[in-house]
Amino acid sequence: MNAPPHRRLCTDCGVSRSAEPARCAQACQFIAPDYPRLERRVHGRARGEGQAQPDEVFFGPYSGMHAARLRQPLEGAQWTGLTTRLAERLLETGQVDAVIAMAPHPEDRWRPLPVLVTRAQDMARCRGMRMGYAPLISLVEPALAQGYKRLAVIGIPCQIYALRVLQPQLEREHGLQSLHVIGTPCSDNTSTENFHDFLGRLSPRPQDIRYLEFRADYHVEIRTDQGQQRRIPFLQLPLADLPADFFPLTCRTCVDYTNVLADITVGYMGGDGQQWLLVRNPRGAALLALLGQEVLTCTPSSAGRRAGAVRGFLANTERAAGGLPLRRMPGWLRPLVGWLMPRIGPRGLEFARARLEMKAIETVLHLRRQAPAKLKSMVPAHVWALVAPYGLRPRADEQPPSVNKT
Numbered sequence: 455m456n457a458p459p460h461r462r463l464c465t466d467c468g469v470s471r472s473a474e475p476a477r478c479a480q481a482c483q484f485i486a487p488d489y490p491r492l493e494r495r496v497h498g499r500a501r502g503e504g505q506a507q508p509d510e511v512f513f514g515p516y517s518g519m520h521a522a523r524l525r526q527p528l529e530g531a532q533w534t535g536l537t538t539r540l541a542e543r544l545l546e547t548g549q550v551d552a553v554i555a556m557a558p559h560p561e562d563r564w565r566p567l568p569v570l571v572t573r574a575q576d577m578a579r580c581r582g583m584r585m586g587y588a589p590l591i592s593l594v595e596p597a598l599a600q601g602y603k604r605l606a607v608i609g610i611p612c613q614i615y616a617l618r619v620l621q622p623q624l625e626r627e628h629g630l631q632s633l634h635v636i637g638t639p640c641s642d643n644t645s646t647e648n649f650h651d652f653l654g655r656l657s658p659r660p661q662d663i664r665y666l667e668f669r670a671d672y673h674v675e676i677r678t679d680q681g682q683q684r685r686i687p688f689l690q691l692p693l694a695d696l697p698a699d700f701f702p703l704t705c706r707t708c709v710d711y712t713n714v715l716a717d718i719t720v721g722y723m724g725g726d727g728q729q730w731l732l733v734r735n736p737r738g739a740a741l742l743a744l745l746g747q748e749v750l751t752c753t754p755s756s757a758g759r760r761a762g763a764v765r766g767f768l769a770n771t772e773r774a775a776g777g778l779p780l781r782r783m784p785g786w787l788r789p790l791v792g793w794l795m796p797r798i799g800p801r802g803l804e805f806a807r808a809r810l811e812m813k814a815i816e817t818v819l820h821l822r823r824q825a826p827a828k829l830k831s832m833v834p835a836h837v838w839a840l841v842a843p844y845g846l847r848p849r850a851d852e853q854p855p856s857v858n859k860t
Contacts, residue, residue: 463828464704465587465702467613468568468592469482469592469616472592481616481620483615487709492618493515497515507519511840512712512811512840514712515714515734516719516732517735518731518742519724519730520752521728521753521754523536523728523729523749524536529581532583533667533728537636538555538580539745540636542574542575543745549604549634550604551602552570553577553607553608555569556568556584556608562646566584566588566646567588569593570602583665583667586643595624598624599628604632605632606633607633608636610639611708612704612708612710614715617635618635634737634741635715636718636720638713638721639719640710640713642701642705648696651700653666655692655695663678664677667722670802670805671801672687672689673687703825707816709836711813712810716734717741718738718741719732724805725754725802726754726802728752731751757800758800758805759804764808764815765844768819771816772819811843811844814840818846826851830853
């Protein structure tokens, strides 16, 4: 495997480690993404076109949305195990030859390791969350070379964007016959080393933590090897104490939080205590149907109002992007606000909408500060639509050349 070249905006998706690393120029989400074109190719339409759903400006094209859980949760899964169970079913039913996914590194359970899985029972080792960068896409062409022509891939948005760009070439030159994409929303990645530092701020024995999940109820859930469980309110997390580069510029400027080019997206943001499913096209619907009676679904809930929280985030992000210290809430007030947020703050789909607007704000402000020349090529129209209600609009030099006024 080739070593990745150093780039300021790179999450090491794996393309730079392939036999043709120059394809990064076309495949990278952080150079000049073209979501409308790819959405039309993958889903048959771009967001907002045709039989559009109400929230597509936030979540991308979808045909169905559910809160969901498996009737029998899988041991070791992050929630109930929907993501890995979908892949298991593809292997069990013979619809794919192999699944490319992440497993824990043998020397560090938090470090992601790309793996090629050909037996359904082996998907169990891919359950759970990893934190860090790993070249998932570098396994695709070797898998095809080994004769695995029907693939499923489980990945995060920057990996799936590159995969979708390369898909026609993989079909034309490498014999890819079918591709099923199970996407997970991203929740801000960082290096595995940084994540260990974060765990050390949460517990005097970070080595015992085996499970960590940011939940849509404004808490982080932690479980240990000894069976202990803790739920920490977001406001009690030491986020303001983390170094400024804890989250890289890539993750602070991501324009696809919900993995819009997957066939089905499985995540937490709109689930309000359950997993959140976005079925994006007929392949995604067929994937969900594979679970049959194993899965329980219902209509996602939505409550609260997001505008106040998003405006507060905007003000703090403006300070952070400008190099100023964050405004910190007094310690005595944090428990009260932490108690109120799950009760009166945005919940369910409103929480998901808030996170998407916050990410869009973050993208614009941090690029303006650190890479202003990237704005005109890297920020899609749907991101500008999300920030417009909060007074952020593209300046003349931040628009693509085709829309600049002369």
